[in-house]
Amino acid sequence: MPCSWPSRHLAGQDRVGGGCDSGHGPAEFRIENLDAQPGWHDLLAANDAKNDGITYIDCSGRSLFIYRKRTDYRVYDSRCPHQVTNIPHLALEGKRLTCPKHHWAFDVTTGQCVEKGNRPLREFKAKVENGRLLAFW
Numbered sequence: 001m002p003c004s005w006p007s008r009h010l011a012g013q014d015r016v017g018g019g020c021d022s023g024h025g026p027a028e029f030r031i032e033n034l035d036a037q038p039g040w041h042d043l044l045a046a047n048d049a050k051n052d053g054i055t056y057i058d059c060s061g062r063s064l065f066i067y068r069k070r071t072d073y074r075v076y077d078s079r080c081p082h083q084v085t086n087i088p089h090l091a092l093e094g095k096r097l098t099c100p101k102h103h104w105a106f107d108v109t110t111g112q113c114v115e116k117g118n119r120p121l122r123e124f125k126a127k128v129e130n131g132r133l134l135a136f137w
Helices: none
Strands: 005-010 013-017 040-045 053-059 062-069 072-077 096-098 105-107 113-115 123-129 132-136
Parallel strands (some): 013 053
Antiparallel strands (some): 005 013, 040 132, 053 062, 062 072
16 A cells, blocks of 8 residues: 655655654654564655656655656655754755754755765665555665
8 A cells, every 4th residue: 555645746846745654753763663574665656756856755654755767766764864853845955955953965866965964865775566666664
């Protein structure tokens, strides 16, 4: 079952809402996920991710940024690698994502930190299967 469905478009970005979780706290620290085994998660129809754009979704207790360039999909955790601060979709300007806490900035096309810090965004393995985008965590 997919995590969520597209709900609005923002200047080259998609915000996908109504996910399958409450969004309270990092996924791995939520009580129902303490014994969770890693696995593939169905995110959305692959074509629902905007080409050369960013899609933001909530899935299984995680907020994710998805960057798509034709058939290449990159799925990133929304939490800053500096202090695990959730980076909201409103912190995205073009393809630059800036953490509101200490202003580490990331290029969403590569996940690399481009200002202040030295660690990339956490990227999840992704694949398209039967027209669906899946991510592994």
